[in-house]
Every structure is written in C-alpha cells, then in structure tokens.
Amino acid sequence: MNIDSITLVYFSPTRTTKQIIEGIAKGIRNGSITHLDLTPPIVKDQEVVEFNEELVIIGAPVYGGRIPVDAVSRLQRLKANNTLAVVVVVYGNRAYEDALVELRDLALKGGFKPVAGGAFIAEHSFNTEDTPIAKERPDERDLKKALEFGETIQATMEEYRGSEDVPCLQVPGNHPYKERGQSSEAISPITKEEQCILCGQCAEVCPTAAITINTEIVTKQEACIHCCACVKNCPSNARVMEHPRIRKIAMWLSTNYSERREPETYLAS
Numbered sequence: 001m002n003i004d005s006i007t008l009v010y011f012s013p014t015r016t017t018k019q020i021i022e023g024i025a026k027g028i029r030n031g032s033i034t035h036l037d038l039t040p041p042i043v044k045d046q047e048v049v050e051f052n053e054e055l056v057i058i059g060a061p062v063y064g065g066r067i068p069v070d071a072v073s074r075l076q077r078l079k080a081n082n083t084l085a086v087v088v089v090v091y092g093n094r095a096y097e098d099a100l101v102e103l104r105d106l107a108l109k110g111g112f113k114p115v116a117g118g119a120f121i122a123e124h125s126f127n128t129e130d131t132p133i134a135k136e137r138p139d140e141r142d143l144k145k146a147l148e149f150g151e152t153i154q155a156t157m158e159e160y161r162g163s164e165d166v167p168c169l170q171v172p173g174n175h176p177y178k179e180r181g182q183s184s185e186a187i188s189p190i191t192k193e194e195q196c197i198l199c200g201q202c203a204e205v206c207p208t209a210a211i212t213i214n215t216e217i218v219t220k221q222e223a224c225i226h227c228c229a230c231v232k233n234c235p236s237n238a239r240v241m242e243h244p245r246i247r248k249i250a251m252w253l254s255t256n257y258s259e260r261r262e263p264e265t266y267l268a269s
C-alpha cells in the first residue's frame with residue numbers, strides 16, 4: 001500500500017506525545033502531514049471528524065494507567081472507514097498498564113484499522129527540579145526509536161495490498177481496564193501572585209478551560225485534570241503544583257521509578 005497522506009491526531013497537554021508521534025511520522029517518508037490537535041477545550045456539539053484513505057497516527061498520554069477521560073471524549077468524535085492507524089501512548093516512566101489496549105479499542109470502535117502500536121516514555125508531568133522523573137525525555141535515543149518505528153511501519157505497509165490485508169493488532173493490557181483513580185480532594189496548580197505577569201499563557205494552554213484571568217488568575221478546581229500544561233508553560237515560573245498530595249506522588253515516582261524504561265513497539269501480525 002502506498003501512503004499519500006498522514007494525519008497526526010493527538011491530545012497532548014505538555015506536548016511530549018505530539019513530539020513522539022511527529023518523530024514516528026518522520027520515519028514514514030511518503031505523504032504530506034496534517035495535524036489534528038485535540039488538546040484545546042472541546043466545544044459542545046463539535047463536529048465529527050471523518051477519515052478515509054490515509055494513515056492516521058493517534059497519540060495520547062497515560063494518566064493512571066489509562067487514557068485520560070478528556071482524550072477519550074475527544075477521540076470518540078473520530079469516524080473512519082477502515083483507515084489505517086498507528087496508536088501511541090506516552091507515559092512518565094512508571095507504567096502504561098491498560099492505556100495502549102484502551103487506545104487500540106477506541107481506534108477500532110472509531111472504524112480504524114490499527115496497524116501498529118507503541119508505548120514511549122517522556123518527562124512526567126509532575127517532574128520538578130527536586131523530583132526528577134524521566135527529565136527531558138523524549139531525548140535523542142527516544143526520537144531515534146520513534147523514527148525507526150516509522151521506518152518499520154512504512155516497510156510493513158508496503159507488504160499490504162489494502163487495509164483488508166492487515167491482521168488484528170495485539171498489544172499488552174487487560175479487559176476490563178484498570179479502574180480510574182478517583183480523588184475526593186480538589187487539586188490544582190496555584191499562582192504565585194507576586195511573580196505572575198498576567199500574560200494569559202496558562203489559560204491559553206489549559207485543555208479544559210479551567211483558568212480565567214481578569215485582575216488575577218482564577219482556577220476552576222473541579223475542571224483541572226492536573227496535566228501541568230499551565231506550570232510548564234508559565235514564562236515567569238509563577239504557576240506551581242505544590243499540593244502536598246502531588247508532591248508526595250512526585251517524590252514516590254522520583255524515588256521508585258528512576259530506572260530508565262525503553263519504548264515498546266508492536267506490529268499487526
């Protein structure tokens with residue numbers, strides 16, 4: 001099969017998922033590349049997006065061993081017609097548990113034909129100077145693996161005449177999926193007012209429109225998904241995630257998950 005166009009579809013608050021799937025697309029030499037960024041807040045009644053003859057790379061981060069609820073609702077708007085898909089999850093060096101199988105299932109339900117899958121590692125959203133967790137990943141080694149994965153996908157696709165030839169993609173994970181973690185506490189980053197320059201960057205990058213700005217930054221705590229996009233994008237380091245519960249998790253991750261994990265890739269066979 002020849003690929004004329006590739007579409008990158010992603011939910012990626014801190015942009016590491018986007019970076020990985022761009023790396024994979026680089027390895028698939030043919031085809032123009034289009035982006036469908038599902039990260040901005042969803043607008044009610046937003047249209048269904050349809051796909052046909054192309055390759056779609058679908059990427060999402062891992063939250064609690066699953067695909068984030070907000071990514072699921074956005075991915076459910078995709079409708080394909082046996083369109084080939086590569087499913088990719090990106091996690092913070094702890095574990096991806098049922099996220100990859102969940103993403104594969106979502107792709108199947110949307111009418112895609114998953115041809116390959118991958119689990120890659122990136123800097124954890126809760127990474128800080130004193131609790132490093134996969135700091136600065138994806139690095140050169142990760143991006144080289146992403147590129148090589150793209151090259152392998154390209155070579156595999158050449159062996160198929162059409163999407164009906166593609167066997168079922170098997171990936172690790174359980175059914176039923178792991179239960180989602182629930183928190184009764186309202187947790188969100190806070191703004192150090194003395195450092196805040198009211199530039200609006202935090203509100204701009206928030207995937208759930210949890211932040212509004214007038215004379216100060218107001219965070220709707222119940223809407224916060226703890227993605228830390230606001231923290232990582234604040235130009236004056238005024239936005240911080242200092243909640244004791246998150247600090248404790250970050251410390252635990254930094255202590256117990258410091259050993260480097262490597263990307264895993266799967267092909268339909």
Ligand SMILES: Cc1cc2nc3c(=O)[nH]c(=O)nc-3n(C[C@H](O)[C@H](O)[C@H](O)COP(=O)(O)O)c2cc1C
Binds near residue numbers: 060064092226227
């Ligand atoms: C609420 C939350 C839960 C997370 N859960 C996990 C997890 O279960 N396992 C893991 O290794 N990383 C976990 N992470 C880390 C993210 O998967 C990782 O930082 C990823 O690179 C974020 O992707 P993005 O840059 O595309 O937003 C979690 C991050 C957040 C914010």
